[in-house]
Amino acid sequence: MTTPSPAPAPAPAPAPEREGVVAVRGDERAILDRQLHGLPRLEGESVAKPTIQQYANTTDRVVLGVAAICAVVAGAVNPLVPVIYGLFVGVFEDFSKGSVSEAQLRSKVAIFAVYYVYLAIGLFIFSFLATVGFFWSGERITRALRTTYLSAVLRQNMAFFDILDPGEVSNRIMSDMGILQEAITSKLAILLTAIATFCAAFVVMFVMYWKTALILTPFFVFMLVLAYLCGEQAVRHQKASRTLFSHASGMVGEAFGAIRQVLTFGMQPLIYRRYSAALTEAALEERKGQNISSGLIATMNTLPCLIYAIAFWAGSIYTMKGDVSSGSIVTTVLAVIIGIFALIRIAPSVQALTMGVAISSVLLDTIGRRSSQDPLAEQGEKPSIVRGEIKLDQVDLIYPSRDRVKVLKNVSMTIPAGKKTAIVGPSGGGKSSIFALLERFYEPTNGRLMLDGRDIQTLNLHWLRQQIGLVDQDLVLFDATVMENICYGCSTTGSVLHDKAVEAAKKGQVHEFIQSLPEGYHTRVGERGLQFSGGQRQRLAIARALVRDPKILLFDEATSALDSFSEKAVQAAIDAAAEQCTIIVIAHRLSTITNADHIVVMAEGSVAEQGTHAELMFWNGLYADLIEQQRIKDESSDVALPSLTDEKIDSTEVQALQGAHEETMKAASLKIAESNLDPDEPSHANKRRSILFMLSMSRGDWKMLLVGLVCAVLGGLMIPAQSVLTAELIPTVSLPSNRYGELRRRTNLYCGLFLLLAGAGLVFWMVVCVTLSRATQNLCQRIRERCCERIMQMDVAFFDRPESSPSALAGVLSKGIDDLAGMGGPVIGGIMTFMATIVGGIVVSVIIGWKLALVCTATIPIVVACGWLRLQVLASFDARSRQSGFRAAIYAGELVRSVRAVASLGMETQAMALYDNFLIAQAMDSWRPILSASVLYAASQSVVYLCAALAFWFGGTLIAAGEYSDFQVYVCIISLVSGAQIAGSVFNFAPDMGKAAHSAQDIEKILKGNQAEHESTSEKAQVPGNGLPESYAECHIDFRKVSFRYPTRPTQHALEDFTIRVPAGRTLALVGQSGSGKSTCISLLARFYQQEQGQITIGGADIRDMDIRRYRSAIALVSQDAIIFSGSLRENIAVGLVDEVVDDARILDVCRQTNLMDFVDSLPEGLSTHLGTSGRMLSGGQKQRLALARALLRDPKILLLDEATSALDSESEAVVQRAIDALRKQRTTVMVAHRLKTVMNADIIGVMDKGKLAELGSPAELMAKRGLFWNMAQLQDLA
Secondary structure: OOOOOOOOOOOOOOOOOOOOEOOOOHHHHHHHHHHHHOEOOOOOOOOOOOOHHHHOOHHHHHHHHHHHHHHHHHHHOOOHHHHHHHHHHHHHHHHHHOOOOHHHHHHHHHHHHHHHHHHHHHHHHHHHHHHHHHHHHHHHHHHHHHHHHHHHHHOOOHHHHHOOOOOHHHHHHHHHHHHHHHHHHHHHHHHHHHHHHHHHHHHHHHHHOHHHHHHHHHHHHHHHHHHHHHHHHHHHHHHHHHHHHHHHHHHHHHHHHOHHHHHHOOOHHHHHHHHHHHHHHHHHHHHHHHHHHHHHHHHHHHHHHHHHHHHHHHHHHHHHHOOOOHHHHHHHHHHHHHHHHHHHHOHHHHHHHHHHHHHHHHHHHHHOOEOOOOOOOOOOEOOOOOOOOEEEEEEEEEOHHHOOEEEEEEEEEEEOOOOEEEEEOOOOOOHHHHHHHHOOOOOOOEEEEEEOOEEHHHEOHHHHHHOEEEEOOOOOOOOOEHHHHHHOOOOOOHHHHHHHHHHHHHHOOOHHHHHHOOOHHHOEOOHHHOOOOHHHHHHHHHHHHHOOOOOEEEEEOOOOOOOHHHHHHHHHHHHHHOOOOEEEEEOOOHHHOOOOOEEEEEEOOEEEEEEOHHHHHHHOOHHHHHHHHHOOOOOOOOOOOHHHHOOOOOHHHHHHHHHOOHHHHHHHHHHHHHHOOOOOOOOOOOHHHHHHHHHHHOHHHHHHHHHHHHHHHHHHOHHHHHHHHHHHHHHHOOOOHHHHHHHHHHHHHHHHHHHHHHHHHHHHHHHHHHHHHHHHHHHHHHHHHHHHHHHOOOOHHHHHOHHHOHHHHHHHHHHHHHHHHHHOHHHHHHHHHHHHHHHHHHHHHHHHOHHHHHHHHHHHHHHHHHHHHHHHHHHHHHHHHHHHHHHHHHHHHHHHHOHHHHHHHOOHHHHHHHHHHHHHHHHHHHHHHHHHHHHHHHHHHHHHHHHHHHHHHHHHHHHHOOOOOHHHHHHHHHHHHHHHHHHHHHHHHHHHHHHHHHHHHHHHHHHOOOOOOOOOOHHHHHOOOOOOOOOHHHOOEEEEEEEEEOOOOOOOEEEEEEEEEEOOOOEEEEEEOOOOOHHHHHHHHOOOOOOOEEEEEEOOEEHHHOOHHHHHHOEEEEOOOOOOOOOEHHHHHHOOOOOOOOOHHHHHHHHHHOOOHHHHHHOOOHHHOEOOHHHOOOOHHHHHHHHHHHHHHOOOOEEEEEOOOOOOOHHHHHHHHHHHHHHHOOOEEEEEOOOHHHHOOOOEEEEEEOOEEEEEEOHHHHHHHOOHHHHHHHHHOOO
16 A cells, blocks of 8 residues: 655645545544444334345235145145055955955945045145235235335445445346245245145154154154254355355446447456356355255155155064054054155255345345435425525545545535536546535535535435436436436426426437437437437436426536537526526536636645636636646647548449448348347247257266266156055055064065165265256356357447346346256256156056056146146246346346436436336236146146045955955055156246246347357458558558448438548547537447448458457547446556556556556555446546556557547646647547547547538648637637
8 A cells, every 4th residue: 555645736736636545533434334334223123134024014914824824734634645545555454354345345445535535625725725825925025025125225325335246236136036036935835835744744643653653753853953954054155155146247247338348448358257257156155055955855855765664664563562553554654754755845945945045134134224315214304495505614525435535625615506606626636526425425524514504414315306406427327218317306297297308408408319319209218328429418417407497406527528519508508597596517628617606626625726717817826727728729730631631532442342241231230130029029938948958058067967867867766666665565564463473574674675775865866966956056157157258249239229238138147047047957857856756657567567557657647737737827927027027127227227316316216116117017917827827736736636546446446356466556556646746746846947948048049149240250360460450550540431320220320421531640530519420430440330331441451351359459449438347446457458467567657647646646555446336436537547548558559539538627638638649649549529629639630410521621721611610619719
């Protein structure tokens, strides 16, 4: 850490931006802590954090209670099956002993079969009610939790977001909430049913014979203790893994949001490596939890064999003593087995349940956090009259996440009501920090801010922000219509609001542009509005501020991206508005504030000068110096460039060259047409194709999968093996007293075989769980990595589409692949086990008793059909609901990323209402599919008992007729009816499989999409020199009759028949009104898009023929939206040199060239200082200088500057401009600027108007011509 020594202030201007490292006092620490960690709980408030139950209203609780009772009853009736089973065993035994006649046997078998029918009907009713109740109430509770969570997030103060991982909240909403909903709706019902079955089985066991029950009780205790201990550890590891997965998701979400910078700097390999490393770290934690769950599942699957062995061995002893009948022993054993299998059946749900618990803990922690600046709180004064006088009294400010730097120091000033006050000074001097305090984004660590004599901390926060209209330098437009964007945060409604919006658009000089859009005010602007120019976005933001009729207007570099004509008109509107409200303007372009009533000059976090323009000029201090540096001089280069202005390009040459790319453009048009297909149209998800896709993606783990699936098959064959041993043991324990010796020998043999089977089962199931869960984890990581890599290979037009927003793409990598795991190892292993059980059971049964085997086998398709139909219904439901849930999640992600704009507009309530509407629409569509799915699920659970009734009735008939022995009947019924029951349990995971099928389809589309234009092809990469010319002296740029329309605005030309030449080593400056096509030229040169007609060449070679990675490695782009990535200052500057080791000396050198050294020295840890999410702690000027340093470090042959100095103060701009001027001699430069002083040293200036070239020449030529350029220069001249 470097602590700078205080530098003497040069006269007349102080040194720019040197923030000192300070020690935080105790009272300041308390203020910072409450912003970072929230307020303590209110006195009398429960110390316990919120619980999920709090989000269920009375109706939900009643429905949940009824559903829970039904689930318990449905589970409790299952152990009645062994009782009926025991009745059958008893009557068969009596018949074999001759105590029951054939007629009596037939009669009793018929009666007992009817019991099964009654049981099936009861189970159907209770299962149906339980399923419907849990789905309905679970969806409502989760909806309330989603809304409350997002509301809690939007209530937080800005310090909460400063330390938040990028994309964490979006991932919680998109992925984690889905997992939690699944746990509440389906997994909880399964759990309750299983517990009820377990408990009822325990009761039946004691009723039948208490001694046997006591012997088996330790197994129950062991299993419960083991489940508790393993579950606790699994939750801990799952919670840690979800946090790490959220971090990884946020990382790629940030990259997708800054895709232009990622592509330009070739950052794809870096992002991929970081993402892969984050996924690996998360996978290690997840794997620990999975291994614990695997051990638990393997143990549970082993217990039935142990219980069979011990129960029959002990039961045979009690039978020999005459204490119990064989029927009671069989009933006891089967009751225990049913109880054990009930818990085993939920084993694959253990992961979802543990993840649900872990996720709910994190969500509820956020919900329970009390914000120190809550915009939805009712507390605070709401004065009826607002004059607008603002006073700062000895104000200090320390940002909570940078608590060693004081950004405001003892600032005192008075801003008069109804006047226009300007705040100017060097970047990082604290100007924007004053706005942050006025909006109460942060709290002052000392002093007070007062509005009309009242401390603003005592005012109601929502009311305060309603009085303020803010146009920030970090412009945010929402993915909504133009009209909605203007009206956000406005309390007026109806036709009056529409009229006010149109009037505000006219004042903001944006009405004509809006009218030119395809759908006018109803045109969607897209994510962040990046399809509009910076000036167009800025004018929309100004209209949004004006429509609210605020008492205080804050403009933070509000006209930096406007051309001179628009700026003049907007300034006139601002001055007119000043008659009704207080206006505070932060500006670097001083021509915009010379008429201000009061000007405050800030430097180093303190007030340096105050006064009017005339007074400050008279004092000839810092302000006068800033003015002098911005004057436009006429002594620019007067070298005539006739070869540039008069040169004609032969149109036949263009046509010939164009032919080579005709096919390329047809393919591009086809791609655009395909992208315009209705994304809402649900497509049929093919389950078989999805499984084949997953298998193809798992080729790297084929050995592991093969071992796991083989063991799953062997585990499935244990049921037929158990059926044979059980069928042998039941008649054995019924042997008469004269055959007790044989009874002991046979019992010992078969119980020993059960012990061997238990040992084999432990090995099989441990291998199954470990290998298949590991393979699934590897599959998910592999798909995440490949999807990330593939998405970053898409062209920019892909990201312009609504369904390809950063939130949506991050959702595919988080929620989508989480869903894909629903068809992963454990479920596929379960299906293989089921198939092995059924096939093995059929083979064994047919060999032993084919008649009964055929009858039992015929019932299996009925059970399978019910489960399969349920899967189809849920898949159809999922297809319809996905889009609604997708939109809600995308909208929530956009709100969180734009939280400063949401807060300043006071649109929290409005945003939450719209978000809730998305969720309500999804819920309305779900009711009918829930009913259908519940009917089929209940049928799949209950029909097995109808099958058992049929099997026992027919088996009893065969025994009565003397065709079959007891052994043959028991083998067929146990193997096939038990197999059918397992078949029904497989479809408990139908929702997971349905979601997985759709996710697989979505992911497959991404992975198999057409190769993007900017993906480096092997053919081009192998061509020597297939990039820019080796020497910058050959890098002359030609636009030849270029026409272009954005894919999302196909009716409007951004460029039309545009022709211009930039000689090698020269600088072209493009100027003109906002939306005239300047930034489009930069985008085409950066190869974000391809032109429709014409050609762009560098060194005579078409840029489309060059290898894209080589090409981009030789260019550098500094855009008007400076992007800061999460990471240290060093990483942010060196991010453009992905595969190079950059030493600090090189980084510090470019920092000096871009006037960034004072800022670096002021940071507590210098270059190692973490800049936080999106660099929120940096001023606009600091961000822009960092972006320039990043570009200069690449030492490019071609430099693209899109408003690269718009947010710089005059002094920094002068230093940076000198660095750029020196560098221009060694590279070809294309720059876009509205501040004309920055282009007066350019070799060529092109004035653009409506996508065409209006004027071209040197600065001197254009000034002498007295045309458009001269008029713009006059508007900006401060002389």
